[in-house]
Amino acid sequence: MKGYVVLISVVAALGGLLFGFDTAVISGTINFIQPYFGLSEAGLGWTVSTLLFGCIAGVYIAGKAGDYYGRKKVLMIAAILFFISAVASASAHMLTFFVFSRVLGGLAVGVASILSPMYIAELAPAKYRGTLVSMNQLAVVVGIQVAFFSNYLLADTGVNNWRWMLLVMAAPTILLFFCLFLVPESPRWLVAHKRTDAALAVLLKTSGEELANSELHEIESTLKVQEESTYRELFGPKVRPLLFIGIILAVFQQITGINTIMYYAPKIFANVGQSNNSALLQTIAIGSTNLIFTLVAMALIDRSGRKMLILIGSTGMALMLSGLSVLFLLSRLQVYWSFCLF
Secondary structure, eight states: OHHHHHHHHHHHHHHHHHHHHHHHTHHHHHHHHHHHHTOOHHHHHHHHHHHHHHHHHHHHHHHHHHHHHOHHHHHHHHHHHHHHHHHHHHTOOSHHHHHHHHHHHHHHHHHHHHHHHHHHHHHSOGGGHHHHHHHHHHHHHHHHHHHHHHHHHTTTSOTTHHHHHHHTTHHHHHHHHHHGGGSOOOHHHHHHTTOHHHHHHHHHHHHOHHHHHHHHHHHHHHHHHHHHOOGGGGGSTTTHHHHHHHHHHHHHHHHSSHHHHHHHHHHHHHHTTOOHHHHHHHHHHHHHHHHHHHHHHHHHHHHHOHHHHHHHHHHHHHHHHHHHHHHHHHHHHHHHHHHHHO
16 A cells, blocks of 8 residues: 555656756756847846746646546646647747747646645545655655756757757656556545545555545545635634735745746856856756755654744755855956956
8 A cells, every 4th residue: 555655646746846847947948048039138037937927827727627627637737738848848949939838838837836745645644644745845856956967968969959958858748647547536536526436445545444434534524614614714813824824934935036046057157157068067066955955854844843944944045145146246346356457
């Protein structure tokens, strides 16, 4: 049963890997697509950020689509969108077509970011749920590192190197699509659609005979509470502070500045005198550090607590980004004063 649950979690986590890969792969291409499409700095920033417009739409529709069609089917659709985005962006000759393909990829990223961890949580036994759901975040970080590494390996493949960098994503999308045929639908979705016998069959495979019936009753009771609940309760005096804390944490986790480093690391390194190949190699170091400390956080999260890790991470982010800004400014000033003295 453990092996079956791990298989399900790994398959679902491929959605997280594609999430990480698609958001990070653009960093290796920016020094090549900018001259190819004749982009200004503002135009480059807009082109890179178009993925996020698709993400917003994907996040918005993922929940309702997952509830209506099922988590598994919608993840399959996301895999198809990932594949189309990879092939289309790699073959683009016009900026409009390139942007459109990136928006499609963003749509898939938004869907995967919601449904992959949700699918794992709904299939994992309660005893292992936290560990297995954390696999999705690990997969996101692995996807980022794979993107950085593949960008470096493909940097010397000629004038079309950026096309190969983007096309690489097609391989894991095919793997995700066909692997989804090997896993069941979420038992929670099955119960919600009056398919109790099918849900029980899934729970027997994932939780065993002793726990399957109790988990089935738990799903039925939570769905009943969900049907009786209203959005107005979210703004009640007891729930409202928790809701705002959750929103604030989610927002600040994204706007601390790390996305700038992930998207523009090669360009930042190039601006301080590194060659393109050297700049892409430096991004691997960033991805490796990200991966290592994700594993550290996974090991410490139940021991040290969420709040302590958030405080340490936020403080470290503030110090490191400030240090990076100062060092970047000093390097620019050094070049400026050298020019003046000359």
